[in-house]
Amino acid sequence: MTEVSSDGGPNAQYAKFLAEGRFMIQRGKKSGKAVFYPRAYAPGTGEELEWVEASGKGTVYSTTVVRKKPPTPDYNIALIELEEGPRLTSRVEGVEAADVKIGMAVNAQIIDGEEGPLLVFIPAGD
Amino acid sequence: MTKFPRGKTAIVGAALFGGRGAPGYDPDEIAGIAARDALFDAGLTPADVDGLFVTHSNDAFGGGLQLAQYLGIEPIVADNSRTGGNVFQSYLERAAWLLDAGLINVALITYGSNQASATGKLTSSRKPFAYEAPYKPLNPITSYALAAARHMHEFGTTKEQLGHVAIAARSWAALNPDAANREQLSMDEYMGARIICDPLGKLDCCLVTDGGGAIVMTRMDRAKDLRSKPVSVLGATSRTTHDQIMGMPDLTTTGLAECGKRAFTDAGLGPNDIDVLELYDAFTINTILFLEDLGFCPKGEGGRFVEDGRIAVGGSLPVNTNGGGLSCMHPGMYGLFTIIEAVRQLRGECGDRQVNGAKTALAQGNGGLLSSQAVAIMAVD
Numbered sequence: 001m002t003e004v005s006s007d008g009g010p011n012a013q014y015a016k017f018l019a020e021g022r023f024m025i026q027r028g029k030k031s032g033k034a035v036f037y038p039r040a041y042a043p044g045t046g047e048e049l050e051w052v053e054a055s056g057k058g059t060v061y062s063t064t065v066v067r068k069k070p071p072t073p074d075y076n077i078a079l080i081e082l083e084e085g086p087r088l089t090s091r092v093e094g095v096e097a098a099d100v101k102i103g104m105a106v107n108a109q110i111i112d113g114e115e116g117p118l119l120v121f122i123p124a125g126d
Numbered sequence: 127m128t129k130f131p132r133g134k135t136a137i138v139g140a141a142l143f144g145g146r147g148a149p150g151y152d153p154d155e156i157a158g159i160a161a162r163d164a165l166f167d168a169g170l171t172p173a174d175v176d177g178l179f180v181t182h183s184n185d186a187f188g189g190g191l192q193l194a195q196y197l198g199i200e201p202i203v204a205d206n207s208r209t210g211g212n213v214f215q216s217y218l219e220r221a222a223w224l225l226d227a228g229l230i231n232v233a234l235i236t237y238g239s240n241q242a243s244a245t246g247k248l249t250s251s252r253k254p255f256a257y258e259a260p261y262k263p264l265n266p267i268t269s270y271a272l273a274a275a276r277h278m279h280e281f282g283t284t285k286e287q288l289g290h291v292a293i294a295a296r297s298w299a300a301l302n303p304d305a306a307n308r309e310q311l312s313m314d315e316y317m318g319a320r321i322i323c324d325p326l327g328k329l330d331c332c333l334v335t336d337g338g339g340a341i342v343m344t345r346m347d348r349a350k351d352l353r354s355k356p357v358s359v360l361g362a363t364s365r366t367t368h369d370q371i372m373g374m375p376d377l378t379t380t381g382l383a384e385c386g387k388r389a390f391t392d393a394g395l396g397p398n399d400i401d402v403l404e405l406y407d408a409f410t411i412n413t414i415l416f417l418e419d420l421g422f423c424p425k426g427e428g429g430r431f432v433e434d435g436r437i438a439v440g441g442s443l444p445v446n447t448n449g450g451g452l453s454c455m456h457p458g459m460y461g462l463f464t465i466i467e468a469v470r471q472l473r474g475e476c477g478d479r480q481v482n483g484a485k486t487a488l489a490q491g492n493g494g495l496l497s498s499q500a501v502a503i504m505a506v507d
Contacts, residue, residue: 062275062276062279064272065321066262066263067321088257088372089261089263089371090261102276113260114260118260
């Protein structure tokens with residue numbers, strides 16, 4: 001039987017790591033296959049998972065600019081493919097929203113978002 | 127696995143209500159009126175219905191029961207699924223199996239929405255997703271924009287090609303007295319429209335309208351004795367691949383690539399056999415993705431396929447002959463309306479926009495953020 005963790009479920013555990021400034025993802029204990037977002041077991045197989053520090057390296061898989069009426073600034077929303085494999089929704093900062101391009105190398109950064117710590121990405125540079 | 131009951135069931139009634147606006151009506155009234163009219167179209171009454179399949183955009187707990195009570199019926203199957211706008215094709219699929227198995231005798235599939243007159247925008251009771259909501263996506267458009275951007279990147283699809291989808295839809299709407307937007311659309315006007323989420327702009331998005339519809343199904347042996355010309359159901363399939371766009375396995379291929387093939391196999395037909403194609407064009411990129419996934423052109427060729435008016439009035443493949451969600455109506459969930467237009471085309475009731483000699487039709491449904499797909503293939507003798 002699956003035991004209840006005193007740290008709460010995988011979502012709560014992830015949030016706690018993020019609050020500590022750590023971007024953690026999960027991987028299969030046997031397969032090593034990376035998983036994001038946090039789950040109690042690997043999707044599809046049900047395999048046991050363990051937490052690992054993400055490399056933070058990723059590539060822009062797709063990107064869009066949400067256009068707002070001035071003076072509200074436009075902003076970016078991007079799908080990032082992590083070096084480990086999974087894809088997630090985020091935004092790329094430190095560059096104009098329209099200059100974010102598919103294929104761009106990016107690095108994870110945890111910032112203070114409106115509702116707590118937030119995972120964003122910045123261009124990796126050369 | 128048991129084979130789909132090809133040709134064993136039929137759509138025997140269809141009706142629309144309030145697509146041009148139904149201020150002062152609530153969703154159950156809109157669906158209820160369409161339901162009564164579809165039943166009368168078949169020569170049936172509410173009391174004949176023993177399978178009720180209903181979804182509204184803003185359903186809460188107990189959804190569907192209110193409509194059963196409104197109709198004054200006691201269904202033995204009452205289904206209120208919420209996979210998105212594809213659910214109506216999935217209902218048709220389910221109803222065909224249940225009818226063929228003998229569990230039910232008359233299925234009513236219906237939808238009603240007052241979103242335009244009640245709120246002026248798309249209504250949705252979708253729960254925010256913790257790993258997406260903080261980035262403030264303007265969904266659904268943001269997710270479709272991400273798919274469009276990826277399609278452009280991988281296959282060189284252009285903004286002008288998206289424009290051809292919008293222009294083609296408008297060319298059909300111009301022939302449909304029930305369509306909301308009937309003015310022909312030029313490429314200049316399309317290219318000049320305000321961008322909302324790159325690369326999608328205002329004219330890449332479906333309309334926000336009121337409207338309801340209903341279809342009635344029964345077994346073919348009974349259908350032959352009813353009032354309307356039966357439209358035979360040859361194949362119907364569904365597939366769900368993800369919920370949020372971050373979970374979509376491949377942003378340029380939807381679940382239709384699999385369930386479309388299955389539906390064609392069930393029907394014993396291929397894309398070349400389809401006379402009328404009704405796709406769920408919530409956004410211009412949809413039409414391109416779905417043409418590819420259903421096998422009307424190779425993957426990646428959808429943009430080039432729609433150039434030169436191929437899917438417009440006078441083109442070689444009639445697509446979205448009512449004007450689609452882009453130019454006819456889009457009351458929040460559009461899947462039922464692709465089925466109703468297919469039925470009307472197969473019955474030869476479409477006036478100026480009638481596709482001459484249409485014998486076969488495919489009506490596709492899309493749900494959520496390209497998440498759920500479903501297909502229905504129909505024919506008349």
